[in-house]
Amino acid sequence: MVSNHDSMPIFRRRVGGNPTWQEEDYEKEHTEEAIRKLKDLGVTVVIVHFYKGFGLEAERDHMEKGKALATLVHKFGMRVGVYVGSTVAYETFLAERPEAQEWFAPDFMGRPVFYDDQPFRKRVYFMHPGYREYMRRVLRMAEDDFHADLIHFDNTSMQAEPAIFQHPLAAEQFRDFLKNKDSPEEVKKRLGFSDIRYVLPPRYDRPMSFINDPLFQEWADFRCVQLTAYYAEMESLLRGLNPEVAVETNPHSGISGRNTVWEQGVDYPRLLAHLDAVWTEEGDPAGVTPNGILVSKIRTFKMTNTLHNTLFVASGGEGGNTLQMAEAMAFGRQCLGDVGGVLAGYDLPEDQRTYIRFFHQNFEHYRDIDNVADVASLHSYASLGFNNDRAAVSTVLFE
Numbered sequence: 001m002v003s004n005h006d007s008m009p010i011f012r013r014r015v016g017g018n019p020t021w022q023e024e025d026y027e028k029e030h031t032e033e034a035i036r037k038l039k040d041l042g043v044t045v046v047i048v049h050f051y052k053g054f055g056l057e058a059e060r061d062h063m064e065k066g067k068a069l070a071t072l073v074h075k076f077g078m079r080v081g082v083y084v085g086s087t088v089a090y091e092t093f094l095a096e097r098p099e100a101q102e103w104f105a106p107d108f109m110g111r112p113v114f115y116d117d118q119p120f121r122k123r124v125y126f127m128h129p130g131y132r133e134y135m136r137r138v139l140r141m142a143e144d145d146f147h148a149d150l151i152h153f154d155n156t157s158m159q160a161e162p163a164i165f166q167h168p169l170a171a172e173q174f175r176d177f178l179k180n181k182d183s184p185e186e187v188k189k190r191l192g193f194s195d196i197r198y199v200l201p202p203r204y205d206r207p208m209s210f211i212n213d214p215l216f217q218e219w220a221d222f223r224c225v226q227l228t229a230y231y232a233e234m235e236s237l238l239r240g241l242n243p244e245v246a247v248e249t250n251p252h253s254g255i256s257g258r259n260t261v262w263e264q265g266v267d268y269p270r271l272l273a274h275l276d277a278v279w280t281e282e283g284d285p286a287g288v289t290p291n292g293i294l295v296s297k298i299r300t301f302k303m304t305n306t307l308h309n310t311l312f313v314a315s316g317g318e319g320g321n322t323l324q325m326a327e328a329m330a331f332g333r334q335c336l337g338d339v340g341g342v343l344a345g346y347d348l349p350e351d352q353r354t355y356i357r358f359f360h361q362n363f364e365h366y367r368d369i370d371n372v373a374d375v376a377s378l379h380s381y382a383s384l385g386f387n388n389d390r391a392a393v394s395t396v397l398f399e
Contacts, residue, residue: 001312001335002038003047004029004342005083005154008062011052014089015118029342030069037345039076042356046073046342047081047152051138053121058092063145069342070146081150081248082142084135086159087114087121100124103131108163109205115158125167126159126230136237143241150246150277151238153231157252160227160265162202165219170226171201177222190214211262211386220385223265228274235274246276248312254280254300257392261385269307269381277310277335285320286327299399301331303379305371313337316352317344325355334367 007026012018028034038046048069049062056063070080093100103124105113115121124131142148164170175196178187184194191214202216211217235247251266260266272278280300287295297313304311315324315337328337336359340348359366377399384391 001045001047001081001338002043002340002342002344003081003083003152003338004049005047005152006049006052007341008049008052008059008066010054010059010062010092011089014120025343030065030072032072034342034345035069035072035076035078038342039078041339041345041348041353042360043078043339043344045079045081045150047083047150048073048146048342050082050142050146050148051084052089053085053087053093054089055093055096056138056141057096058089063141067145070148074147079149080146081152081246082146082148084138084142084151084153086124086126086153086155088124089120090122091120097130097134099130100134103128105164105167108166109203113163115155123158123164125164125170127173127226128167128169132230132233135234139234139237140241143238143245148242148245150248151234152279153234153247153249156227156231156249156271157260157264157266159230160223161263162204162223165201165223165226165265166203173226174201174219174222175199177225178218181218190218207388209387209389211388217382217386220262220265224261224267224270227265228267228270231271232274247274248277248279249275250279250281252279252281254282254297254311255303255379256280256282256284256297256300257396258282259385259388259392261381262388267381267385268303272304272307272309275309277312278304279312281314286323296327298327298331299396301327302371305331305333310335316340316348316355320352322351322355325352325359329355329359329366333369334363 007029009023009026012022048066050066052059073080088100105123105125107113112119113123115123139151142151178196178199182190187196188194202219231249238245238247251260251271253260280297282297282300284295284297289295301311311332312335313328314320315328316339325336328335336356339352339356379395
């Protein structure tokens with residue numbers, strides 16, 4: 001697999017910090033020569049730029065190039081994935097849809113809610129009906145115009161963070177969640193009262209070791225429920241458009257010691273029930289430290305296999321190596337990972353090319369394989385989701 005998520009001019013020019021040759025490489029990525037080299041390399045899936053969140057009108061030019069690129073990829077017998085972002089670049093988007101102001105998460109603890117260090121990318125409450133309908137339009141275009149074989153949803157780990165759920169609609173839906181989940185008597189046993197009309201989403205400004213407050217626990221569960229519901233809706237739409245399409249997201253962290261339930265609203269068993277594949281960007285590149293400690297993503301590989309998903313990892317290219325590719329072969333089974341960008345056919349190191357050839361020659365050993373382990377480690381939702389310290393550390397050390 002190779003991918004091109006962010007090279008389109010509208011994004012690169014707005015974000016800045018680009019090398020002088022960036023746009024020249026962008027044009028080269030769309031040539032038949034570049035795609036033929038990927039085919040010769042052994043690539044089977046190419047994820048192309050599609051929707052970054054500037055708006056369908058603002059992104060029309062690069063979408064047309066992306067569509068032509070998708071046609072080239074299919075011409076050479078490879079599968080096409082398309083990139084779908086979750087943020088809104090409001091400077092252009094509001095010119096297309098002024099009502100999108102209602103989707104944005106309000107300031108949290110006196111600070112605006114935007115993506116990382118890019119303040120032009122605002123964050124939205126993804127369960128707002130207007131946003132959901134817009135994204136349904138985006139996905140219809142992915143299937144109707146790009147004939148996508150795979151949909152790559154990015155930034156999943158950030159969609160259900162606590163700050164997002166201060167949105168007024170999220171607060172209203174949280175109260176509905178509490179009301180519909182339990183009877184008034186059960187709510188009273190849980191919270192000490194049953195009238196929840198004035199309940200608000202928790203606001204906090206300090207780290208917490210233990211999450212003992214029952215309202216905080218319910219709120220974490222609510223965020224997991226909403227994120228899962230969003231992707232269940234998108235999956236249902238996509239399967240209706242193309243029953244063969246693969247649905248994939250990027251929850252980012254895997255099993256790496258982070259409390260994804262509390263920090264991100266990501267409960268992997270629930271979320272992955274609606275997916276075919278999932279990315280991890282947790283770090284932990286395969287290797288052995290000078291003092292003999294093995295570093296591996298094996299926990300995340302095993303988790304995704306158990307949940308009948310495929311794990312996507314960056315394994316090759318400039319930041320990868322053959323050990324990471326071997327790890328993906330051994331534990332990912334039928335996916336060698338992302339071996340670089342669309343220009344990988346020009347510059348991938350020869351030792352990595354050898355691993356790709358080996359993978360293809362021995363693919364029958366990597367598909368339709370079941371885990372034969374007779375011992376398992378139970379990752380309890382409550383134990384790990386409501387404890388930010390000892391539970392994750394103890395589990396990792398024990399394993």
